[in-house]
Amino acid sequence: MQSAGGLGGIALASMLGEETLRADEPALRVLHHPPKAKRVVQLFMSGAASHLDLFDYKPELIKRHGEPSDFGEHVEVFQNGLGPWLRPIWDFKPYGESGKMLSDVVADLGDVVDEIAFIHNMVGKTGVHSQGTLLQSTGFNRPGFPAMGAWVSYGLGSMNENLPTFVVLPDHRGLASNGTKNWDAAFLPSSKQGTIIFPSQEVPIADLFPAKQGDFITHQSDAEGVALINELGRQHAESRPGDKRLEARIRSYELAASMQLAAPEALDTTGEPEHVLKMYGLDNIPSTFDKEINALEETIYFSQKCLVARRMLERGVRFVQIWSGNDNRFPRRNWDSHEDINRDHGPLSRGMARGTAALIADLRQRGMLEDTIILWTTEFGRMPSSQGGKGRDHNPYGFTNWLCGGGIKGGVTHGESDQWGYKPLDRLQPTEVYDIHATVLHLLGIDHTRLAVRHNGVDRRLTDVHGHPISEILA
């Protein structure tokens, strides 16, 4: 389906049911070009992860550490983070055949670094978390637009209608800035929004099973009940011919029942072999953790999400969003290290690196990496100058994203930052989120300029009116 038709087609279908109205129906009957990938994992570091301390090696900062920061121009920062230059908190070493320099704190990613394409010249629009986060998740810096996962679900539809098409694994401590807006369907059908899963909670998926107050409901009453709902529904539909919505709703009860079987199975990691659990660092889970933020705990929570993500992807889930870090508060449990990079970034990075490296290796060993895109992102970067000695302020002028997997050329770096990691080296040629989104859609077989839906008078796209696939990182 092409631009203008978009949602109009669906609204039409829902009015009279000229077409089968099914939640999993793709809007694109035919892809725009042959795809390289079928699935996407988006890893989102909420709070703004420091490119300088993880991926973007800046020897100049080490050399100038402690000297008053001088950017050679007026710099506007979010708070007061224009203290002396601050060297990366951890040492960097080369990894893989590509010899990419990585920080010790993400050393686990060294094993898979040759799969990864780094982009160090990302720029955002503002240094405000909410806007930056929305920009990365939806392509707009204000609420009201569909997330990339919703667009992908809308365009490509489901590969397994017994599971949600778009799954979100939030930080177990809570939601990031903007909450559910980061996986919203906005003006796309509500079935395209991300379904939240908390793998470690008592109720991982809301409403999958009767609420605890439903003590009168048994397995039998439930199953027979659904059968009766649909039996009576069919009688009702018979006297109202031609309304496909009525049949779609009957079908949705059947699908709901299948989902009740499929989802718990997908979430159940108890059957995973020891060597796999070990890879993720999940072979030895303690019953309690330190009160202070620590690498072990972060590893376990992040890896659990990665493992569940892999199981979901295997079973045909189209898009998985994994979040690290929740909202801003103290003590910090996100990447917004204004006060102390070492304290927050340390454990968060170690956990992220272990889980992510395992996910990449695990997908690779199953032959799934070749058609699964992994995108690592954050709302913006952090400043090369220090804030209060050990922290760093927001840097929307320059940060890092990386991609790997389906159709991505590994072991490359595209787009350098300047000597400080402050802004793109070539300020006229930055990479923007639109380019990242265009690249992901391109790999999925979608021309980002042609997946559009008219809403309130504008043909809306994930990439607004911008964006180009980054050909330099395509395999």
Added chain:
Amino acid sequence: MNYRFATVVLWLLATGALRAEDDFFRQNVAPILQKHCLSCHNEHQKKGELSLISADALLEGGESGDAIAPGDVDSSYLIEVITPEDGEASMPEGQKPLTQAERDILHQWVADGAHWPKGLVLEEPLWWSLRPLVRPSLPVDAEGKPLNEDPWVRNPIDTFILQKLTEKGLRPSAEADRKTLIRRLYYDLVGLPPPPEEVDQFVADPDPEAYEKLVDRLLDSPRYGERWARHWLDVVHYGETHGYDKDKLRLNAWPYRDYVIRALNEDKRYTQFMQEQIAGDVLFPDGADGIEALGFISAGPWDHVGHAEVPETKIDGKVARHLDRDDMVRNTIMTFMSLTIGCAQCHEHKFDPISQEEYYSLQAVFAALDRAETQYYDDPQLTQQRQSLRRRGRTLQRREYKLKKALKLDEKESTEENSEEAPEETIVEKPEEKRAKETADKIAAKTEEKGEPQAIEADASAAPDPEEQKELAAKKKEFEEVTSELKEILSELGKLPEPKIAYIGTVHYGAGTFLGTGYQGGQPRKIHILNRGSVTSPGKEVQPGALGCIEGLNPRFDVAEDAPEGERRKALATWISDLRNPLPWRSIVNRLWQYHFGRGIIETPNDFGRMGAPPSHLELLNYLAAEFRDHDQSLKQLHRQMVTSATYRQASVAEPEQTQQAQKIDADNRLLWRMNRRRLEAEALRDAVLQVSGKLDLTMGGPSFQDFVIDKPEHSPHYQYHRHDPEDPKSHRRSIYRFIVRSQTQPFLTVMDCADPSMLVAKRNETISPLQSLALLNNQLAVVMSKHFAERAATMGENLKEQIAAAFRLALSRPPNEAELTALSRYADRHGLANTCRVIYNLNEFSFVD
């Protein structure tokens, strides 16, 4: 041959040919250009630097070079761009390609040399929605006989509908039975299922006017305002948290919600309804409505961090404030005029005649405002008294704060980079007095402890400079004066009764970095055209104004630069509601039509521009809009007209023969040969679940109920719906009174397609998904209400069968048939009444209205 004669013949031939070519152009070519091209390619807009209004303009070509090569179709760019490939042509942009016949005409025209009559300049046609609104006459049939003589017709609406149906060889469907009609009317007008007794009464009522009386009764019910306020709140994106980061609560947003309910129930004239929401404080200063209605301006999201943590002087602060005004402008123009305008913030509107300057003129209207709380009374005099005391108090507080800093009385050095010159405290009732006392105590203590305040930080080794001493003494004196004056104001304030508080669009006297414009006397911020919408490239400054595309209205406001900001909003409110503005009347009629019939006469209710959908019954829209505008401007009358029409009363299932015929001509029922079956909206579904269970609490108004538990309220509240106790009776009120969170929308209602409070929702999506089934089966509210539903049903019958029949009637407004009762009874025998009630909630019939 005579030479002269030959010349004459040639001349005659030539002029004859010329005349023929002229005619061909005027009759065939010009209409195509006018219909498809001129709206963008005119002197005013010149998209792609191309204008097509005259021969000269055509020959000049555009950005892409020559538009045509006369005589050479294949080399003509214009022909190339209108030629479709795979059913799509690049021109007209965003529209369907020209028809084959139209393209043939242009081909022929170019092939014949692209003749253009000498001196002819084409006029850009006025887009349908911008044409002046004139009441059309009622349609007649092919023989000129008025259609209102047709026996099917009940009111003028039906004549327009019948005309289009007849044109297509279709006829309307039979009237639905009374059981269906009462259920339809109830859900439509009050959003609840009809009580079974009322169904029985209505069905048996011998009164031929029974239907009309029912309509009147429902429109008089306070439930009507609650039902229709929900539609309005969708459109204006009303929410009760800020959204964005930290998503803090707006505990006093609800007065606007109550205002809307009240305005609808009172059936306010639409002009007043519009004006109050934009400038009620100025135009209707006599009561609380004029203040509470301004919740319209503040309805949308607000970036707390971008305002309260970043000052207006920084880029991020500017962006946040730009987005904030943008939201106000969009909301206003989309809600009342159904025009999309946001794209004009970066460039001239691509499709509609809206310039960038006009867009920023609209921003200038709101430039003094922020979203904030205001204190007021029903008595405007008291409000004024309070406001002026507070204004003075706030200003004094600021002076006090500065003096305190200068005198180093403030022991807490501000470390926050982003805080500007303002105290953190705000003028509020009780704490004020406490503050005044604290300040007085503090200065006393300091003086006691260390002698004179200026000595506090003085360097012991340095001898006091007499000049400085003098200055400090003066400051100290000033400080004491300020403190005592402030104390007086606080005590005056203390004597006033407890004020009401509402969150509205207002001049703000803020604190920290969120200062507002209050301290500048409420003077609007300067608004510049922003190149490409970027706050770092401001262009020329603009004055407040509106759009130039409305005939007869002056887009420039006659407001003096130093006039109070309210004058700007007053000018805009007057401009929008001017009877010569054709859009508001068309807009509201179309919105009502959509909610009654399932889709609008224009299917894009927020966009009557060129990217919007074409009207299905333009004459009908014009008729209703003109009648509405020129008579009482009564929404209730408009409802009455719509729902008493024969069109509305049709069955939603047509005769098979009729269906078969109509499927070929109008499969999606644009022409309304039957009524549309509709699915219950999220809120109606929730309210019905509560009503049927007997738990619905019909208390009206006041603060919203919260169906979540707030975790970590101190920084970023986490709204945890799953921890709410569904048995809490406070949460059993109608959904319109639910506290609406932006960052974490209510999961049950969200999955049922409720409106997103961060978006201007003119029309909700309607989807069907397994997640909805799971929610209605398993959500704690549904589960708990199944139990209560069963408890209620148990009292309504001697035996299980009777109880099931009673439950069925409560939920579906009809008794079960034999097969249904048997199947349900068999199930109830095995699993009990609660499980059975759960089944009834989940039936298709419960969720759909015929």
